[in-house]
Amino acid sequence: MAFELPELPYAHDALAGQGMSKETLEYHHDIHHKAYVDNGNKLIDGTEWAGKPVEEIVKGTYDKSAVAQSGIFNNASQHWNHSQFWEMMGPGPKAMPSELESALTEAFGSVDTFKDEFSAAGGGQFGSGWAWLVKDTDGSLKVTKTENGVNPLCFGQTALLGCDVWEHSYYIDFRNKRPAYLKNFLDNLVNWENVASRM
Numbered sequence: 001m002a003f004e005l006p007e008l009p010y011a012h013d014a015l016a017g018q019g020m021s022k023e024t025l026e027y028h029h030d031i032h033h034k035a036y037v038d039n040g041n042k043l044i045d046g047t048e049w050a051g052k053p054v055e056e057i058v059k060g061t062y063d064k065s066a067v068a069q070s071g072i073f074n075n076a077s078q079h080w081n082h083s084q085f086w087e088m089m090g091p092g093p094k095a096m097p098s099e100l101e102s103a104l105t106e107a108f109g110s111v112d113t114f115k116d117e118f119s120a121a122g123g124g125q126f127g128s129g130w131a132w133l134v135k136d137t138d139g140s141l142k143v144t145k146t147e148n149g150v151n152p153l154c155f156g157q158t159a160l161l162g163c164d165v166w167e168h169s170y171y172i173d174f175r176n177k178r179p180a181y182l183k184n185f186l187d188n189l190v191n192w193e194n195v196a197s198r199m
Contacts, residue, residue, distance in 0.1 A: 001034060001051055001052075002041050002051065002119045003036075003037040003038045003040045003041050003054060003076070003079050004040055005034050005072055006108070007062045007081050008025065008029055009086060009090070010090060010091050011106040012025045012026055012029075013025075014100055015089065015189060016093040016125065018053075018091065018184075018188040018189055019173060019181075019184040019185075019188050020089070020173060020184075020189060021028065021172060021173050021190065024169075024172045024173055025168075027168065027172065028082075028164075028168060029082070029086065029170060030081075032168055033079070033082040033083075035108055036074075036075045036079045036082065037075075038077055039071070039075045039078050040072070040075035040076050043071050044057065044072055044076075047072070048146055049072060049076075050129050053133055054076050054079055054083075054126060055080065057072065057073075057076040058077045058151065058153045058154065059071065059153055061073035061076065061153065062077075062131060062150070062153075062154040064111050064154070069148070069149070069150070073149070074148065074149050075149075076160065077149035077150065077151055077153075078149040078152075079115075080151060080153065081130060081149060081151050081162060081164065082164070082184055083163055084159055084162055085161060085162055085163075087191070088162060088190060088191055088194055088195065089157060089185075089189045089190060089191055089196055090190075090191035091195070094190065094191050094192050094193060095192065096111070096118065096192040097192060097193060097194075097196040099196060099199070100192060100195060100199065101198040103141060103199065106142065107140065107141035107142075108141070108143075114133070114143070115186045117143040117181065118133060118143050118161075118163070118182070118186065119131075119182045119183060119186065120143065120158055121143050121145040122145065122163050122165045122178065122182045123165075123178055123182060124145065125145045125146075125147070125165050125196055126147075126167070127147065127148075127160075128134045128147070128148050128166040129145055129146050129148055129150070129166070130146050130149075130151065130162050130163065130164055130165060131143070131144075131145050131162070131163045131165060132144045132146065132151070132152055132157075132159055132160075132161065132162050132163075133159075133160045133161040133162075133195070133199075134152045134157040135157065135158040135160060136145070136157050136158060137155075137156045137157065139158070141156075142157075144157075158198060158199075159198070160194045160195050160198045160199060161190065161198075162165070163182060163185050165178060165181075165182070169181070180182075
């Protein structure tokens with residue numbers, strides 16, 4: 001199955017009042033994500049990965065010993081990452097389901113402590129990458145960060161929440177203020193019901 005650019009689950013201007021502009025989504029979804037889809041399809045055409053699910057391609061092409069991952073991995077993983085990212089956000093206020101609040105409090109001491117750790121992971125990722133809330137292989141909740149397009153699939157983890165900290169994610173709206181972008185993401189953009197559904 002070829003990679004396909006998913007439709008945004010909301011209008012391009014739906015998050016504008018919450019700190020993510022229409023222009024950011026037009027560039028990020030319509031141009032950046034589309035490039036990962038188009039380039040990924042070109043790279044897998046005629047290979048053993050053609051027709052495979054994106055998750056299988058990500059796991060199968062990740063090289064934990066590589067300084068630089070292959071083009072197939074980079075495009076497949078970024079396609080997967082962004083497909084999750086759009087769903088993890090949503091317009092309007094989103095209350096955190098009680099079961100998620102309880103799980104975060106048990107794992108981190110409080111929701112605020114979780115947010116602090118998540119923001120520190122994203123803010124401390126040197127260069128491009130992602131911050132994640134994951135369910136680890138032992139069932140515990142953890143905050144992690146990954147470089148470039150590497151994601152929790154590579155480590156057998158379940159991604160509950162991911163935030164793109166590549167500059168194209170925030171530069172239009174926040175310029176070089178990544179910490180402000182991360183705070184806004186957690187306070188105003190996350191669809192906590194979607195996060196809870198992934199547990």
